[in-house]
Amino acid sequence: MARRLAWLALCAVVGSIALVVLPAAGGTRVRWAHVPLDSLRPVQDLRRDGERTLQVYGPLQLSAHVAWHRMVADEPVLDWRARAIGVRSPERVDSGRVVWSLAAKPHLVWMVGSTPEWVEVRGDSFVFDSVVYWRHMAECAHCTIAARRQVACLAVADGDTLAADSILASPALARSVWAWPVLRQRVELSLAGGDTAGADALLESADRADWPDGERAAWLALRVRLRVAVRDTAQAIEFARQALRVYPSLPATGRSLALLGDLLRARGDSLSAGEQRTAAEVEVFGGRSAAAIGRLRRVVADPASGAERWRAGLRLCELLRGARRFAEARATADSLLLAPIQADLRDRLWTEKARAELGAGQPDSALAIYSRLAGDDSLAAALSWEAGRAAEDAGRWDESLRWYGRVPREARRGREAGFRAGLLHLALGRPDSAVACWAPDSSDGARFWCGVARRLLGDTAAGDSVLRRVAAQPSYSFYRAAARDTLRLRGWSGGIAVDDCVSDSLCGPLLEVRNLIGFGLMDDAANLLSRWAAGDGRLARGSEEPMALEWLAAAHEAYASGRVGLGIALSERAREAGAGLDLRQQWDVVPWAFPPVWESLFVASRDSVVASLEPALLFALTRQESVFDPRARSRSDALGLMQLKLATARDVARWAGDPAPTEATLFDPERNVRYGARYLRRLLGRFDGSVAAALSAYNAGPGSLSTRWRELRERGGEALLCELASNPLAQDYAKGILGFRQAYRELRPKTAAP
Secondary structure (H helix, E strand, O other): OHHHHHHHHHHHHOOOEEEEEEEOOOOOEEEEEEEEOOOEEOOOOOEEOOEEOOOOEOOOEEOOOOEEEEEEOOEEEEEEOOOEEEEEEEEEEEOOEEEEEEEEOOOOEEOHHHOOOOEEEEOOEEEEOHHHHHHHHOOOOOOHHHHHHHHHHHHHHOOOHHHHHHHHOOHHHHOOOOHHHHHHHHHHHHHHOOOHHHHHHHHHOOOOOOOOHHHHHHHHHHHHHHHHHOOOHHHHHHHHHHHHHHOOOOHHHHHHHHHHHHHHHHOOOOOOHHHHHHHHHHHHHOOOHHHHHHHHHHHHHOHHHOOHHHHHHHHHHHHHHHOOOHHHHHHHHHHHHOOOOOHHHHHHHHHHHHHHHHHOOOHHHHHHHHHHHOOOHHHHHHHHHHHHHHHHHOOOHHHHHHHHHOOOOOOOOHHHHHHHHHHHHHHOOOHHHHHHHHOOOOOHHHHHHHHHHHHHOOOHHHHHHHHHHHHOOOOOOHHHHHHHHHHOOOOOOOOOOOOOOOOHHHHHHHHHHHHHHHOOOHHHHHHHHHHHHOOOHHHOOOOOOOOHHHHHHHHHHHHHOOOHHHHHHHHHHHHHHOOOOOHHHHHHHHHHHOOOOOHHHHOOOOOHHHHHOOHHHHHHHHHHHHOOOOOOEOOOOOEOOOOEOHHHHHHHHHHHOOOOOOHHHHOOHHHHHHHHHHHHHHHHHHOOOOHHHHHHHHHHOHHHOOOOHHHHHHHHHHHHHHHHOOOHHHHHHHHHHHHHHHHHHHHOOEEOOO
């Protein structure tokens, strides 16, 4: 029994189902009821709208689906209650607003007169037989693989592990995108039966030619584990080292690395200096920067590390700066510069020291280092660019202009240097010099600011002409949105593209996704969509690239599965694929990327502070911060919809007189939005109502803003404030949100009435 329960847990991990037994209201047992394991709670007696619900026997209770017995016109009904889980697609325009249809959980209802073969009515009760149901579903052309996997899980639950393995051994499964999940299930089944050698043989014989890198890395991690189990230490070490070399950025390699360290220590051995440096990257990708710093320190401290010592030292300086440990980064660079070192590494270490000085708030020291290094022709352009940004961030704009002037236009950063120089000239009241900087540049940003500068110079007609060309381009990127705001123009043309799929090779997988959603297998559906979008060759897409409407068909299914972030990403792919369409058709695609998710939290909120803020701004900020994922956690441990750090949330709670929140509190959508809105409202008050300044401070902290932010707003409005008020990341952050805000203002999306 323990083995079966463990294997059912694996079924849950890969998006499958488990069995529970339900008692009917009168006490008759309803067996073989299948429930998706995407949302579970402890057992409780549920009552909804006066109806008696069925209660799950055992340790699990489903919250998203509850099967129950009720009487409708004196006839029993089996009802998997549909529950709205979010938006599905923009379906129509109503009074100038985009109306989105609602997605729902699977909803299966059968009346007695048409009861299918897997439902047996017995008086006042019924029996739902999942085995018969999934076997029936296996006959559906686009359901076969998913259904077979469910039947296999049910077979294990019934104690028939041989039947389960026989089903999973199907060649059709081995050739599908489910090859790795199915293989892993078979391996775990063999291990549960004590057949470690058989499990290893299954892994060894797998055809991995079409697998994505993530699955290959997971395969290696499992091979390491099994080689350890059969005491083949040498092969286990080789597999782990292979994972380290080939897949350092993938999560599974972290597991291989942990085993590799244990195996080498048991043999009195250790990682080489080069392997330690690669292992540090594995730690970084796994969000373990402190462990990465520790590994690099060991390499730097070892005189036998050779040339790896300097490379590890450079990376150590970078990570220390990222952790805001600037003094340590500076000290590390100084210690390495004391020893003889080749010229290129020496100059890179000096550059790292300059960056550490900047981070520590010592721009004079940093700029002195840049001046010393600028004589090296091979570094001149890159260092001049860095020095220009350093002087700009320090508010020394004339000095910054001199540095930018040293970056050749044809250099890698040449166009950016010219663009930044134009912004500084405009901020210093020299629009004519600004136009000269932007004239050779055809980017949206250069054209927008060139139009603004020409208006300031009195040539309104020429300036407006340039701005109209930028404003006409479909999308809500910052410069296009800013051009429309400047000219008081509207972007969206009022239409909505209808998703469609016309290619058999592209549509087949999307039909399978739809069926998976119908079964409630949302994780499987999202995984299949991701593989489809990546062009996985096992889905028969080949080299065929989806057209805009086919990308929208995929976005439709992503939204229907509750994966809002994936839906937005696919909608953006549709916009890119439609670049060759006429402008009106391009605009019709745009509304798909701006869903009204969590609408009830932002529109007509009962919280006075939330209600005082523009809903379009709250939608835009949440889209930028978390892509509407209430469980989002950043690498810096910002949490929830509006990505609040716990310390910030506790400050807000203290202002409001609330108890100190916990991490769990911040994953509650309503509480997260309430605290995020209060923090934003306070920042707006601090910066005289400037949305651009408040957003920059929300992202990088109030202390990150230039002391000249008022001057910037007077010279060029909120747009120039976005460009120059804070650090580069905060600048891009604020610009993105202001573009999204215009989208939500114009589209005014809402959900249809349920």
